[in-house]
Amino acid sequence: MAETPKSRMSSWRQFKAILRKDIVMELRTKEMLTSMGLYALLVLVVYYLALAQVGSKFDVGYIAAGLLWLAIIFTSLLGLNRSLVHEKDQGCLDALLLSPIDRPIIFFGKSVGNLLFLLIVEVIIVPMFYFFFLSGQTLAGPFWMLALVLLVGSIGIAGMGTMLATMSVNTKGKDFILAVMFIPIMFPLLYACVGAATGVVMGDAAFVDGWVQVYWRSLGIAAGYDAIMLLAAFGLYEFIIGA
Amino acid sequence: MTEQTNQEFALEVREVSRTFGARKALDKVDFDLPRGAFLSIFGPNGAGKSTLLKVLSTLTIPSKGKARVMGLDVVEDSVPLREKIGFISHNPLLYPDLSAEENLEFFAELYCLENPKERVRELLVAVELDHRRLDLVRTFSRGMIQRLSIARSLLHEPEVIFLDEPYSGLDPHAMDILDGLIESIRDQHTFVMVSHDLAKGLQLCSHALILSKGKIVLFQDKEFIDEDEFAATYRSTVGLGVS
Numbered sequence: 488m489a490e491t492p493k494s495r496m497s498s499w500r501q502f503k504a505i506l507r508k509d510i511v512m513e514l515r516t517k518e519m520l521t522s523m524g525l526y527a528l529l530v531l532v533v534y535y536l537a538l539a540q541v542g543s544k545f546d547v548g549y550i551a552a553g554l555l556w557l558a559i560i561f562t563s564l565l566g567l568n569r570s571l572v573h574e575k576d577q578g579c580l581d582a583l584l585l586s587p588i589d590r591p592i593i594f595f596g597k598s599v600g601n602l603l604f605l606l607i608v609e610v611i612i613v614p615m616f617y618f619f620f621l622s623g624q625t626l627a628g629p630f631w632m633l634a635l636v637l638l639v640g641s642i643g644i645a646g647m648g649t650m651l652a653t654m655s656v657n658t659k660g661k662d663f664i665l666a667v668m669f670i671p672i673m674f675p676l677l678y679a680c681v682g683a684a685t686g687v688v689m690g691d692a693a694f695v696d697g698w699v700q701v702y703w704r705s706l707g708i709a710a711g712y713d714a715i716m717l718l719a720a721f722g723l724y725e726f727i728i729g730a
Numbered sequence: 731m732t733e734q735t736n737q738e739f740a741l742e743v744r745e746v747s748r749t750f751g752a753r754k755a756l757d758k759v760d761f762d763l764p765r766g767a768f769l770s771i772f773g774p775n776g777a778g779k780s781t782l783l784k785v786l787s788t789l790t791i792p793s794k795g796k797a798r799v800m801g802l803d804v805v806e807d808s809v810p811l812r813e814k815i816g817f818i819s820h821n822p823l824l825y826p827d828l829s830a831e832e833n834l835e836f837f838a839e840l841y842c843l844e845n846p847k848e849r850v851r852e853l854l855v856a857v858e859l860d861h862r863r864l865d866l867v868r869t870f871s872r873g874m875i876q877r878l879s880i881a882r883s884l885l886h887e888p889e890v891i892f893l894d895e896p897y898s899g900l901d902p903h904a905m906d907i908l909d910g911l912i913e914s915i916r917d918q919h920t921f922v923m924v925s926h927d928l929a930k931g932l933q934l935c936s937h938a939l940i941l942s943k944g945k946i947v948l949f950q951d952k953e954f955i956d957e958d959e960f961a962a963t964y965r966s967t968v969g970l971g972v973s
Binding site for chain 2: 496497500501503504505507508511512515516573576577578579581582583584585586587588589729
């Protein structure tokens with residue numbers, strides 16, 4: 488059926504309602520932000536303890552981007568699980584499904600909410616990460632290039648993560664199932680984002696064929712991954728949420 | 731070509747089956763319900779009562795067969811159909827961390843109501859919760875939650891209301907309030923109620939249906955129901971005494 492201006496208006500209104508509701512509830516309970524923030528902090532402490540023993544000959548910069556993305560990916564798992572579990576509690580997901588709303592609107596509403604919370608946590612952990620592991624070191628590239636990788640990576644994590652969390656929320660071991668599905672599916676995105684971020688941190692010291700080229704190629708892969716996965720999620724969400 | 735529908739009927743159910751793996755939750759269920767009727771559905775646990783309600787309310791897709799509610803197909807016309815149905819469950823379908831007013835305003839936005847704030851206020855007054863409109867739902871008693879749940883289901887002025895064991899867990903006072911609310915809107919709506927309470931179900935209904943193992947055992951107009959005979963059939967189906 489062709490989309491009319493009225494239906495576009497309705498979809499926008501429904502999207503805003505879902506996003507606003509998630510933000511209001513999170514600001515009230517702080518469940519996701521607290522658990523994700525604390526978990527990320529603990530991961531950084533564990534990294535610090537592990538790397539404290541390696542001595543000055545080892546340049547942490549070479550693995551810094553990998554460590555940062557590992558912290559982000561595991562932290563995001565916590566939040567993604569919570570975002571769908573509170574819909575499932577008290578049958579709220581059924582109430583959403585009973586309303587005259589196209590399922591992809593639910594997907595976009597939940598995904599943007601998850602993206603927002605993930606970015607807030609990143610705003611806290613990235614400076615801490617820099618302070619713990621890269622203080623005194625100058626980034627090879629400008630900070631906005633790192634911020635761009637974080638944004639592109641986070642879009643993929645939030646989008647695919649929301650879809651996978653919806654799939655796993657009805658299963659018995661939802662935490663385990665989400666992690667088992669999430670990590671392998673995220674692998675290409677993670678690989679590209681680590682490559683791009685390593686370029687920004689280390690520059691040509693990490694890539695002999697020019698870090699800027701590697702950066703843009705990796706960012707292109709990450710953006711392509713986001714586009715394909717978001718389109719797939721958009722097309723499949725009706726089936727997934729109704730299953 | 732669209733199948734011809736009968737404008738007299740609120741529900742037209744044609745050989746609807748629903749399977750979950752090897753288990754048949756509904757097996758060729760077939761009946762019509764006139765507009766304005768009150769159907770009470772009885773049956774033992776696992777008989778398929780809630781599954782039938784989920785199929786009719788578009789929450790579950792039938793594996794076989796066709797069902798229409800107010801002339802709209804539950805699969806093909808699911809989005810416009812959702813504007814015509816309300817659902818009250820023993821689950822509140824409300825967000826505990828939002829206030830009564832926030833919950834109703836959220837759902838009013840999902841239904842794209844023209845004057846959401848006015849409609850919400852009107853319903854909060856109708857269910858006698860106006861004085862608690864700013865309180866979080868998690869602070870409400872079971873009876874208050876059920877009243878708010880009724881307000882949520884009536885926001886968009888549905889034509890058909892599905893009730894899934896709505897009296898479950900209510901104290902006598904809350905039951906009286908629910909009775910009063912149903913009575914006040916009885917004339918303008920079609921009701922379909924799943925219940926384990928034979929006396930209450932028969933008192934309210936204009937039609938009664940007994941399901942067992944996914945099949946219709948009995949479907950009758952109340953006018954032709956001999957209550958003793960009906961109770962005996964119900965008892966033999968459920969395998970338990972009737973209170």
